[in-house]
Amino acid sequence: xxxxxxxxxRVGSTLARHFVRIGHDVVxxxxxxxxxxxxxxxxxxGTLRAGTAEQAATFxxxxxxxxxxxxxxxLPKDALKDKVVIDTCNYYAQRDGxxxxxxxxxxxxxxxxxxxxxxxxVKAFNAIHWENLRDRGRxxxxxxxxxxxxxxxxxxxxxxxxxxxxxxxxxxxxxxxIGRGGRTHQPGARLYGAELTAEEANALLRAGxxx
Ligand SMILES: NC(=O)c1ccc[n+]([C@@H]2O[C@H](COP(=O)([O-])OP(=O)(O)OC[C@H]3O[C@@H](n4cnc5c(N)ncnc54)[C@H](OP(=O)(O)O)[C@@H]3O)[C@@H](O)[C@H]2O)c1
Numbered sequence: 001x002x003x004x005x006x007x008x009x010r011v012g013s014t015l016a017r018h019f020v021r022i023g024h025d026v027v028x029x030x031x032x033x034x035x036x037x038x039x040x041x042x043x044x045x046g047t048l049r050a051g052t053a054e055q056a057a058t059f060x061x062x063x064x065x066x067x068x069x070x071x072x073x074x075l076p077k078d079a080l081k082d083k084v085v086i087d088t089c090n091y092y093a094q095r096d097g098x099x100x101x102x103x104x105x106x107x108x109x110x111x112x113x114x115x116x117x118x119x120x121x122v123k124a125f126n127a128i129h130w131e132n133l134r135d136r137g138r139x140x141x142x143x144x145x146x147x148x149x150x151x152x153x154x155x156x157x158x159x160x161x162x163x164x165x166x167x168x169x170x171x172x173x174x175x176x177x178i179g180r181g182g183r184t185h186q187p188g189a190r191l192y193g194a195e196l197t198a199e200e201a202n203a204l205l206r207a208g209x210x211x
Pocket of ligand 1: 006007008009010011012029030031032033053066067068069071074075088089090091125126127128129130131
């Protein structure tokens with residue numbers, strides 16, 4: 001699969017490494033330009049290439065957004081329209097500046113990204129610390145395999161994202177749609193940062209105890 005990644009920090013570079021390892025074609029980008037990513041491209045190797053955010057968005061059948069939430073309006077919205085976009089971003093008012101709509105829980109950060117891009121947004125990888133994402137992938141059936149909650153409105157898009165999660169060694173857990181479901185794994189929620197198996201995460205979701 002062709003995968004574009006926007007944001008090449010802890011989360012973006014970790015996902016690039018996984019996706020290249022399992023055989024995908026990946027273009028990664030940051031805010032400073034592809035030439036600043038030559039070290040990362042050399043280190044990961046394989047199919048990885050660097051581009052601009054626009055090039056990564058155009059290239060990807062799936063595009064992963066791993067930037068500070070405060071920068072979401074910089075996303076190349078024309079190139080992202082109708083694409084499957086994985087939103088890994090989290091809103092922290094202290095870091096990102098206050099957004100009254102999010103502070104009052106009138107909407108969610110993923111819904112705002114969807115409204116801006118008109119993309120088919122699936123929220124995933126936001127609730128796992130990047131070091132666990134880097135180090136704790138395990139084969140299917142391993143007792144220590146961690147859950148990664150995902151939420152989104154489109155079943156097919158969620159299935160694609162769930163497949164990527166399984167292939168890099170984690171168990172996707174479907175939290176529901178991007179609004180109510182997304183709230184169960186955003187900062188402050190029970191599933192956020194929790195190191196749970198799929199069974200444990202599903203039990204919380206079924207009990208309605210995840211928010
Ligand atoms: N750290 C974690 O454990 C973790 C886990 C899950 C989710 N998250 C969330 O995932 C997102 C990324 O976190 P991170 O820890 O990976 O951040 P990070 O290490 O600070 O990396 C952020 C990346 O985004 C790029 N970027 C910033 N503005 C951009 C723009 N306008 N266009 C394109 N690229 C841009 C930066 O590029 P430049 O350096 O060139 O500016 C950098 O490569 C955040 O929303 C965070 O809350 C973090």
